[in-house]
Amino acid sequence: MRAIVQIDLDAIAHNIAEVRKRTIAPILAVVKADAYGHGLIPVATTAIDSGATWLGVALLEEAIALREAGIEVPIIAWLTPPHDDFEAALKNNIDLSVSSVELFAEILETAKRVHIKPRLHFEVDTGMRRGGILDDWEEFLRYASDHKSEFELAGFWSHFARADEPDSEFNFTQMFEFKTRLIALEESWLIPTTVHLSNSAAILSNPAAHHSMVRLGIAMYGLSPDVKNMGAGSEFNVRPAMTIKAQLHLVKRAKAGDAVGYGGTGVLTHDTKLGVVAMGYSDGLPRSTSNAVGVSFAGRKAPLVGRISMDQCVVDLGWDSDAQAGDYVTVMGGDGYSIDEWAAAANTINYEIVTRIAPRVPRIY
Numbered sequence: 001m002r003a004i005v006q007i008d009l010d011a012i013a014h015n016i017a018e019v020r021k022r023t024i025a026p027i028l029a030v031v032k033a034d035a036y037g038h039g040l041i042p043v044a045t046t047a048i049d050s051g052a053t054w055l056g057v058a059l060l061e062e063a064i065a066l067r068e069a070g071i072e073v074p075i076i077a078w079l080t081p082p083h084d085d086f087e088a089a090l091k092n093n094i095d096l097s098v099s100s101v102e103l104f105a106e107i108l109e110t111a112k113r114v115h116i117k118p119r120l121h122f123e124v125d126t127g128m129r130r131g132g133i134l135d136d137w138e139e140f141l142r143y144a145s146d147h148k149s150e151f152e153l154a155g156f157w158s159h160f161a162r163a164d165e166p167d168s169e170f171n172f173t174q175m176f177e178f179k180t181r182l183i184a185l186e187e188s189w190l191i192p193t194t195v196h197l198s199n200s201a202a203i204l205s206n207p208a209a210h211h212s213m214v215r216l217g218i219a220m221y222g223l224s225p226d227v228k229n230m231g232a233g234s235e236f237n238v239r240p241a242m243t244i245k246a247q248l249h250l251v252k253r254a255k256a257g258d259a260v261g262y263g264g265t266g267v268l269t270h271d272t273k274l275g276v277v278a279m280g281y282s283d284g285l286p287r288s289t290s291n292a293v294g295v296s297f298a299g300r301k302a303p304l305v306g307r308i309s310m311d312q313c314v315v316d317l318g319w320d321s322d323a324q325a326g327d328y329v330t331v332m333g334g335d336g337y338s339i340d341e342w343a344a345a346a347n348t349i350n351y352e353i354v355t356r357i358a359p360r361v362p363r364i365y
């Protein structure tokens, strides 16, 4: 195989164990986007075996794939647009999130038709201005009270906008808003079974926000929610689960002054051996990446030269390198450049790097 993503499931188990030292709240493992590119089913299964008691995904299709794999723990799908397949959701016992009266009504109608009581989580907007009920909260509460017998209130939740800035006052603003809404809910005798607010950053930095469940994403994969503000994952004792390797198609000598790749942007400053790596931007390596990163071979770094192409890229192996065509180099993780280094070089975050590794690169466990 010319390129592979190796997933260390023991690292996932280890990371969950580390998180469990920091909270007594039950853990919902977030496995959206193919488990952040790590593979939905193997990660979900490992998370459950390691003590996670809930799973969370964005899409209904992701939740259904988990049920089809025989997974029985509670699952929330929190991104279901109007006219999604709510019948399938109910039949598969998937918890749904609602943040508008319209969606709420549509789900209750479907529920009546199929005679299944839906398990709902109310999402409130406490400041992020993305998902969640905002200005129609009073109307929403009235609607919920009027239909109390038609659903099970499985959860009440919100999401932080700036949890990765632990010192930001805004976290307290959101926590205050969350409590205020929760009190209003309970005063209407709507008592949620779970109350959840914290993502990885809040799990690691804000115990007061843990409530009765936490939603663990990036830290489970061994990465930091924000390298600048919170330090690398090693600060929290988590370790990355993903390592990417690729084969060299070709190794050859080139001369100082040669210009490598499209546009000739990679001008060699010395005679060297170039390695042509069988992985490119269609596989998820960001084309905008500067030559601050590259690959490693036998523990030695080989920086990128020139632009990344669709299916390949070129690295400077060094004049005396022993690398040969067919050898595997480490593209990310392991003894190579870290996922965080790739993210910094592409001016993005580690979340984007791991979730965009293409499905055509096989995951090996």
Ligand SMILES: *Cc1c(COP(=O)(O)O)cnc(C)c1O
Pocket (backbone or CB within 6 Å): 030, 032, 078, 159, 198, 199, 200, 201, 215, 216, 217, 218, 219, 225
């Ligand atoms: C993705 C997501 C999470 C997990 O966030 P991390 O920062 O990866 O821990 C939690 N909650 C919701 C609603 C999400 O969409």
